[in-house]
Structure formats: C-alpha cells, structure tokens
Amino acid sequence: MNEARAEVGIIGGSGLYELAELENAETVRVETPFGSPSDDLVVGRICGRPVAFVPRHGRGHRLSPTEIPVQANIYALKALGARQIISISAVGSLREEYGPGSLVVPDQIVDWTKSGRPKSFFGDGIVVHASVADPYCGRLREELMAAAYSATDATVHDSGTYICIEGPQFSTRAESELYRLLKLDIIGMTAVPEAKLAREAELCYSALALVTDYDCWRSGEEAVDADLVTAVMARNADAAKRTIVRLIEKLPADSECECQTALAHAIITDRAAVPPIVRERLDLLIGRYLTG
Ligand SMILES: CSC[C@H]1O[C@H](OP(=O)(O)O)[C@H](O)[C@@H]1O
Numbered sequence: 001m002n003e004a005r006a007e008v009g010i011i012g013g014s015g016l017y018e019l020a021e022l023e024n025a026e027t028v029r030v031e032t033p034f035g036s037p038s039d040d041l042v043v044g045r046i047c048g049r050p051v052a053f054v055p056r057h058g059r060g061h062r063l064s065p066t067e068i069p070v071q072a073n074i075y076a077l078k079a080l081g082a083r084q085i086i087s088i089s090a091v092g093s094l095r096e097e098y099g100p101g102s103l104v105v106p107d108q109i110v111d112w113t114k115s116g117r118p119k120s121f122f123g124d125g126i127v128v129h130a131s132v133a134d135p136y137c138g139r140l141r142e143e144l145m146a147a148a149y150s151a152t153d154a155t156v157h158d159s160g161t162y163i164c165i166e167g168p169q170f171s172t173r174a175e176s177e178l179y180r181l182l183k184l185d186i187i188g189m190t191a192v193p194e195a196k197l198a199r200e201a202e203l204c205y206s207a208l209a210l211v212t213d214y215d216c217w218r219s220g221e222e223a224v225d226a227d228l229v230t231a232v233m234a235r236n237a238d239a240a241k242r243t244i245v246r247l248i249e250k251l252p253a254d255s256e257c258e259c260q261t262a263l264a265h266a267i268i269t270d271r272a273a274v275p276p277i278v279r280e281r282l283d284l285l286i287g288r289y290l291t292g
Pocket residue numbers: 012013014015056057064065088089090091167188189190191225226229230
C-alpha cells in the first residue's frame with residue numbers, strides 16, 4: 001500500500017482537470033483492487049497540508065459519467081491517506097433562485113441512475129448496509145460553506161437536493177418539469193455512487209456544486225448543452241479553487257467525525273464466514289472490523 005501522502009482528496013469535475021494550486025506537485029499512479037482510477041492522481045501541498053487530486057472524467061474528459069471508475073477513485077484517495085474528500089461538480093439548476101454562477105453545497109441526493117453503476121465496495125461473501133440517510137458530511141459541509149462565503153463573491157446556497165441522472169444525455173423537458181414538481185434543486189450525473197462509496201470508505205465527503213445552466217425547463221432560455229457548461233465552468237472554476245484553498249487553510253488538523261466510524265454497525269455477515277480472499281481485498285476499508 002502507498003504511504004499516507006494526503007489528508008484531503010479533491011475530485012475535479014467537468015472543467016476542473018488540474019489543480020495548479022498544488023505546490024510540489026507529483027504525479028502518482030495508483031492501482032487498486034477495484035481497478036485503475038480515472039487518471040493518474042496528483043499529490044502536493046496547499047497551505048502546507050498534503051492534498052491529492054483526481055479528475056473524475058480523466059484529463060481530456062474521456063470518461064462518461066457511467067464509465068467513471070468511482071470505486072477505484074475513492075479507494076485510491078483513501079490509500080493515499082485522505083480522510084476527507086471535496087467533490088467539485090457542474091450542475092444544472094431546477095430552481096429560479098439557483099442561478100448560473102452560483103454555488104451550492106448540497107445536503108441531499110436522489111439517485112435516478114439506471115445502468116447499474118457499481119454502488120458498493122462489498123458483496124461476494126460480505127454484506128454491509130451503510131447508512132446514507134445524510135449522504136454528505138455535515139461537519140465538512142459547514143467548513144466548505146464558510147470557505148465559499150469568505151473566499152468568493154458568488155451567491156452560495158447552503159442546501160439543495162441533487163438528483164443524479166444516468167446521462168450521458170441531458171434531460172427531456174418533461175423530465176426536467178417532473179424533477180421540479182418533485183421539488184429537487186440541482187441536477188447532475190456524478191454524485192452517485194461517489195457519495196455512497198465515500199461513506200462506505202468511512203471518509204468525510206462534501207460537494208461544491210457550480211450551477212452552469214437552467215437545464216431545459218425555463219422558458220426563454222436555450223436548453224443546456226456541453227459547450228454552455230464548459231463556458232460557464234471556465235468563468236467560475238476560479239471560485240471553486242479559491243474555496244478549496246480557503247477550506248484547506250482553515251480545516252482543523254484533527255477533525256474527528258462520525259463518518260470515520262460509519263461502518264461500526266453496518267456489517268451484518270458473520271465474520272467467520274467472510275472468505276479470506278474478500279478479507280484481503282477489503283483490508284484497507286474494513287480490516288479493523290474483521291479481526292477477532
Ligand atoms: C459537461 S456537462 C455534463 C457533465 O457535467 C457534470 O459533471 P461533473 O459532475 O463531473 O462536473 C455532469 O454530472 C455531467 O457529467
């Protein structure tokens with residue numbers, strides 16, 4: 001296993017494929033029992049704190065939301081030592097008040113994915129039922145909001161439900177209207193299974209969502225397309241980067257959190273029945289719960 005080289009992991013989304021703020025940056029290739037991450041990771045320092053970065057779609061945006069090796073990305077960040085993850089995403093808005101250019105720190109997720117993306121590290125002889133009632137870390141959300149307020153002039157929304165669709169197509173107008181009727185706030189294609197796997201890996205996980213568009217529900221507005229998302233992200237990526245730097249600058253060094261014991265009451269399988277090969281594969285994630 002790799003040495004602990006990161007405290008914080010950053011997952012970059014559409015429009016955020018590099019993090020120039022990382023000092024003494026070094027590229028590292030990490031292999032995991034769940035395959036290769038989206039791309040090489042970069043480890044370095046921000047405000048003296050060790051940080052690892054991975055672009056979830058790969059450099060050059062080669063991976064569709066369905067193709068992202070999310071298990072490998074989360075596992076690789078944990079293997080490098082990260083205990084907290086900040087996810088950066090472009091999202092569409094389903095509400096008038098969440099205008100393009102604003103930032104949202106979501107607090108809930110609705111999973112509307114359909115392809116059967118791998119959503120758990122577990123199975124093959126071990127059953128783990130983690131709670132994702134609150135899929136984002138409350139403590140890290142507070143830190144992230146404070147950082148966004150103080151480091152940017154953008155409007156920051158302190159809550160929002162993110163509906164994760166399968167993609168890669170954007171929604172139909174009827175779908176977009178349906179999501180609005182359901183009182184959902186923002187829409188994207190990547191929060192699932194990322195948030196769920198971070199919880200299974202007992203990592204604190206919070207997201208900074210950058211609103212790029214009004215999807216296709218708003219009359220008088222062009223329906224979203226990829227070029228629009230890219231253009232708005234190009235204008236707003238700096239706000240995300242400033243927020244990350246401020247967050248890391250202020251982040252307490254010893255943040256104890258319940259996310260870090262999320263599986264303490266989640267493993268239902270008789271420990272004696274867990275196959276040795278599964279034990280070995282999951283050692284980094286749950287080895288401490290399988291001893292004895
Ligand atoms: C480029 S538009 C659609 C694309 O953007 C969002 O990605 P991410 O969450 O990684 O910023 C959305 O989920 C889609 O993957």
